[in-house]
Structures are given as structure tokens and as C-alpha cells.
Amino acid sequence: xxxxxxxxxxxxxxxxxTGLVSYYMFNKLISKQNPxxxxxxxxxxxxxxxxxxxxxxxxxxxxxxRINPVKILVRVKPISENTQDYLxxxxxxxxxxxxxxxxxQIYISDDTWTxxxxxxxxxxxxxxxxxxxxxxxxxxxxxxxxxxxxxLPPTDTAVSFIKNEVKKLL
Numbered sequence: 001x002x003x004x005x006x007x008x009x010x011x012x013x014x015x016x017x018t019g020l021v022s023y024y025m026f027n028k029l030i031s032k033q034n035p036x037x038x039x040x041x042x043x044x045x046x047x048x049x050x051x052x053x054x055x056x057x058x059x060x061x062x063x064x065x066r067i068n069p070v071k072i073l074v075r076v077k078p079i080s081e082n083t084q085d086y087l088x089x090x091x092x093x094x095x096x097x098x099x100x101x102x103x104x105q106i107y108i109s110d111d112t113w114t115x116x117x118x119x120x121x122x123x124x125x126x127x128x129x130x131x132x133x134x135x136x137x138x139x140x141x142x143x144x145x146x147x148x149x150x151x152l153p154p155t156d157t158a159v160s161f162i163k164n165e166v167k168k169l170l
Contacts, residue, residue, distance in 0.1 A: 049107075050169065052107055053107045053108070053169060054166065054169065055107075056104040056106075056107035056108050057107075057108060057112075057162050057165060057166050057169075059101050059104050060101060060104050060108060060112070060116055060158075060162055061159060061162050061163075063097055063098070063100075063101045063116070064116065064119060064155040064158045064159050064162070065155070065159075066097050067094045067097055067098075067119070067120060067123055067155060068123075068153050068155045069123055069126065069127070069144050069148050069153050069155075070144070070145055070148050070149075070153065072090060072093060072094065072123075073090075073141045073144055073145060076089060076090055076093050078137035078138065078140075078141070080137065081136045081137050081138070082136075082137060083131050083134050083135065083136060083137055083139070083140050084131070085137070086131075086137035086140055086141075087127060087128065087131040087140065090127055091124055091127065091128075094120060094123060094124055098120055108162075108165065109165055111161065111165075112158075112161045112162055112165050115157060115158045115161040115162075116158045116161075116162075118154065118157075118158070119153075119154040119155045119157060119158035122154035123153070123154060123155065126144070126147070126154075127140075127144065130143045130144050130147065
């Protein structure tokens with residue numbers, strides 16, 4: 001019985017030592033390769049997502065250009081002389097543009113998204129303000145154009161945020 005126990009130990013001990021040495025060697029090898037593979041994965045992810053992010057910034061820049069108060073007034077003509085009808089048409093146009101690009105917020109920074117939202121809301125609020133003192137749709141157009149000829153549109157601030165973000169990406 002004693003001989004069998006000693007014989008078993010003679011076979012088991014070298015196998016256990018070899019197993020432990022192998023475990024530690026593979027563990028060290030894997031831990032050295034892990035940072036490399038993480039870097040490769042991050043590089044590939046960045047390579048794949050950069051075009052999508054750039055496209056999102058492009059679309060949001062286009063959105064800002066399309067809701068620029070002067071440009072939207074040139075593009076969207078009044079349907080009647082009623083100021084409120086024209087105001088509603090302009091606001092609906094801005095909201096439609098916004099809803100069309102809403103999903104882009106996934107790909108852009110929170111600061112830029114906040115700037116874009118602020119620009120959109122400011123444009124709508126200014127249109128409402130000017131509409132209160134305008135007697136007709138054409139007068140609303142004139143008043144908005146005169147106002148924004150003296151001051152920068154809020155969309156310019158959002159465009160500036162977008163350009164800065166793109167510079168950081170590139």
C-alpha cells in the first residue's frame with residue numbers, strides 16, 4: 001500500500017509542478033497580449049466609427065444652415081398674408097428638420113448637441129417674438145432679416161461648436 005502511495009506521488013508531483021508552471025507562463029503571456037489586443041480593438045473601432053461621426057457632424061452642420069433664420073425665410077415663402085400661418089409654417093419647417101436629424105445626437109458630443117438645441121430653440125423663440133409685432137407675413141420676413149443683419153444668428157454658434165468638435169476628431 002505504501003509503495004502504491006509513493007508511486008502515485010512520484011507521478012502526480014511532476015505533473016502538478018508542470019501544470020502550475022504552464023499556468024503561470026500562459027497567464028503572463030495572455031496578460032502581455034491583452035493590452036496590445038485592446039489597443040488594436042480600439043484602433044479598429046475608431047477607424048470604423050470616425051466616418052459615421054463625421055457624417056453626423058456634417059448633417060448637423062447642414063441642419064444649422066437650413067434653420068438659419070435668413071436662409072429659412074428665403075427658402076420658405078409665405079402661404080398667405082397671415083402672420084400666424086407663416087409663423088406656424090416656419091416653426092413646422094424647423095421642427096421637421098430637427099426630427100429628421102434627431103438620431104445624430106448619438107454620434108456627437110453633449111456640448112455640441114446642447115448648442116444645436118439652443119440654436120434651434122432660439123430661432124423659434126425669436127421668430128415668435130418678431131411675429132408678435134408684425135402685421136403681415138411679409139413684414140415678419142422683413143423684420144427678421146433686419147434683425148439678423150445686425151446680429152449673428154444663433155446657428156453660427158452651433159456651427160462653431162461643430163467645427164471645433166470635428167477639429168478634435170481629426
